[in-house]
Structure formats: structure tokens, C-alpha cells
Amino acid sequence: MSPEPLRSIHVVAGVISDARGRILLARRTEGRDLAGRWEFPGGKREAGETEAEALIRELQEELGITAEIGEPIINVPQQYPDKRLRLDVRRVLSWKGNPRGHEGQALAWVAPEKLPRYVMPPADRPVVAALLHPDRYLVTPSPADVDDETWLGALQRALESGVRRLQLRMPGVDAERRRRLARAAVEASQRAGVEVLINSDIGLARELGAGVHLRAAQLPELSVRPLPDAQPVAASCHTGEELRRAEDLGCDFAALGSVRETASHPGGSVLGWEGFARLREAVSLPIYAIGGLQPDHILEARQHGAQGIAAIRGLWAD
Template identity: 60%
Template structure:
């Protein structure tokens, strides 16, 4: 089933949500307004019709945000979401549905259908997840980190698997100071104790992910993420309530020469089974963000393609 939805903003930047009415699947959940694409319609024609029928408005220019393939019991959908820059009229619940204008930072507090969770992430979180190379020269590493932050990196994984624990703690504190100054999230790879001690986010290796029975406890507001390669790992990440994951390799990479890439089709198929925000990993560059979004991804993750030269 092909479904379209809109991100509509008011003059204060708040985003419109509509509540699913009684008698429908997932009744009571909040969603981005829209509906099914009928035969013979383009996605934008369907969006304009649905919003006219449901809200009494006509839309102007619209830009693709993300396309989310999602499996539900008994059906599969693809939700194409557009950011609508302008609309005519005043939004009203013409089908007796409740409406709410929500600040972007409050969207995650609304109960939503699974397909809408990646949309919230696409609106509120970084579309690139920078994974640092192994640090060998601390001053040089921090200089490159400063360049990455200056260029707009806002979600960063500090990956230093070969570094001694004491040295890693020092480097993590230095990186934390820099990231906080720029409003960037910093996650520590594979070190839950140190992440908790320093008030950092945590990125779990896939083996760590599968060994857990509960989400690691971190400072309030700090994210927990994980590396995933298949449906079982994705399902485990969702069971634990992780904030996001990376999935790959989507393309062949120099760092894993013997690993067959999954490609975008399999990436999208795996995306269907969970509602987590997912970054595509493996041979990714900033230009691939749009491709990832077309296949349900939050964006791209990587080292070589994102770390400053």
C-alpha cells in the first residue's frame, strides 16, 4: 500500500499531528496527516487531495523528506513523507479527528504508528553519523574532530578499540568538551562503564547487543545505539529500546573486503521489520543521504566518507 503524509508547520514552527479516529487500525495514535495514494494519482496529487478532504487546506511546494517501508500484521506499506513549505487555508479536523501543533522536540512524546517514528528522527536528528578512525595522534585527532564539528557533524561515535582505558578516558573527555560546545552528541564505542561515568552516549558492538537482556543505564538523555547486520540484531535493538542503529554493509568497503554488501533493496527490506531510525553503513558519503532516505534510512554512517581529510 502506497501512503503519503505531510510535515506542515505553523508560523511558530510547530508541526501538525492528527489523531487516528476510533474504528481504524492503531486508533488513538498520532500521525502526520495524509492517506492512501489512489490508482492513477501521483504522490503529490494524492497528498493534496487527502489534505483537502481531511483538513480543508491546499498545499504549495513540497520536498521529499523520507520514504519508510513498514510491515504491519496483514499488510505492508510504503510511507512517502513530504515537507510542505506553504499551504492555503486553516487546518481543521474535517473527519472529526483531533489535531495538535507540536514543537519538533516534543514529537517523540506522542504515541505514533511504527512507520512514523523514523519520520520524527528524520526531522529532529542528524542525517550523518560520523564514526572516528582509530586515534593514533591525539593532537591531530582532536584537530580533525574540530574540523568535523565546524563542518556540521552533530552525531559522532568515538571508536578507539586499541587505546588503553586511561588514555581513552582522557581523549573522551577532550572530545566531549568539543562536542558540547557545538551541541553535538558524542557516543562511545563499546565501553558502557566509561560512557556512564562520563555522561556520554553508548554505541554497542553487535556481539554486545545480542548478549544484553536490558538497555544499558546511562545519564538521562544520553542515546544508546548499536551496530546491526541482520533482522535478528535489528529486532534485539528494538526490544531493548535503543535510540537508533547502523545497518550494513550496504556497499563493499575496504575495511571488510570479504563481506558481501547487502545493497539498498535488502536494506529497505530489513528496515520494514522495525521502527528504529537506521543509518546506512558501508561505503557511504554525504551525497548518499538522499538515497538512504529513499530507502527508509535516517541517513548515512561512516568513517572514510565523513572524517575530514
């Protein structure tokens, strides 16, 4: 006999900010699933309601405020042992009233950078990442076919274009040149306030004070997180098993794909957006969608639970 399908729940939540930029969290009360954890205020959408209508009602019932709902931030599919949840998070533009825990829940106004300190349900972790971290992740093309000056010049233009997180990927380059370019690229990125990760080379990342982006093949070889918390660790993933391994290792985020067919792998296997969402719901990691994507895919990516997009051609300034 096949197992009973899990019940599906659509939850709406709001990101409410005060004049100081602090964000409102509510603590789940005793007797509920995941009691004691902090979450963005909201609740279940009822039949016949739009997402905005449901959130307005929930915030009135929970907090006693009348809210004006803004644009979507992220839509997170998350599987729990007893249910499949879709967490639809919207920005609250303004509200009337004084927020209070009308259902006995504790409330806290939290500075954005302190949000990761609060223990939250799994579906809320990608929301925090969406609020704090970039929605695009540049993967550099190999410098194998150009000289150092040309490649570093293109990198500088990418940094000036607004890229805030990048991965240095340099296949086909000898070790000496790779180290030289990596050092120059890390220094340029850090001057620009851009988070930089080096593809696969844990030792070089340690030496240069950068993060590391692990290949999927490296995940089974590691038993602990390879860098301290101050240096980001990410991973390339293609399967649910790889995503779970990345999460178990303590990776800060992952890149999952390929979502669409790419010029470099025509006819290759693709997940599509629905396939991406099915894999995303098994972990709470922030995940970039990768594979044939451009900045104009970011909204669609967010609607399937992605942090944003990772790309080479779509983000590199030649």
C-alpha cells in the same frame, strides 16, 4: 501451502508547519487500525496519481486545505501484521484554508521537540527522527597511527564542518590513552553541542556523561537499556534479529550495513539498498545506513527509510 503475500499500501503524508514552527498531527479515529495514535496527515495514494497529487487531494479531503508540496523528507517501508506499507513523507511549503478535522479526527499543533511524546504508528517514528536528528553520523577513525594532537585536531575540524552526532571508536589504543582521548573528545563535542557516543564501553560512557554505541555482540548480553534516557544508546546491526533486539532494549537508533562494499572489507557481504529496506521495515527504530557511503548518498538513503548515513572516511576531516 505457502502463506498469502501481504497486501502493499502506498501512503503519502505531509509535514505542515505553522508560523511558530509547530507541526500538525492528526489522531486516528475509532474503528481504524491503530486508533487513537497520532500521525502526520495524509492517506493512500490512488492509481494514476503522483505522490504530490495524492497528498494534495488527501489534505483537501482530510483538512480542507489546498497545499503546495515541497521536497521528500523520508520514505519509510514498514511491515504490519496484515500489510506492507510505504510511508512517503513530503514537506508542505504553504497552504490555503484553515486546517480542520473534516473526517472527525482531532488535530494538534505540536512543538517539534515535543513530537516524541505523542504515541504514533511504527512508521511515523523514523519520520520524527528525520525531522529532529542529524542525517549523518560520524564514526571516528582509530587514533592508533597518529598522535593525540593530530587526531583531536581532525576531530575539531569535523565538529566545525557541521557534524552533529558522532561515535568515538578507538580500536588498537591502550586503555589509558583511550580514556584520555575520550574525555577530551567528549568535552569538545559537548562544547560544540554535538551528541557523542562511545563505542562499546558502557562504563566509560557513564563516567563521561556520554552515550554508548553497542556492538552487535553485546546485544544478547544485555537485558535492559544500559544508560538512562538522557544518554543516547545506539547499536551496530547486520540482521533483522539484531535490529529487533536493539529495539527491545530501548536503543534510540541503530546503524545497519554494510550497504555497499567498503575499502576495509573488499569482497565482503553487502545488503544493497533493497536489502537495507527489507530489514528496516521490521522495526520502527531510526536507522543509519553504513558501509561505503558519502554525504551524496543521503537522499538515496532517505528514500529507503534511513535516517541518513554513518561513515568514517565519508565524514572525517583529515
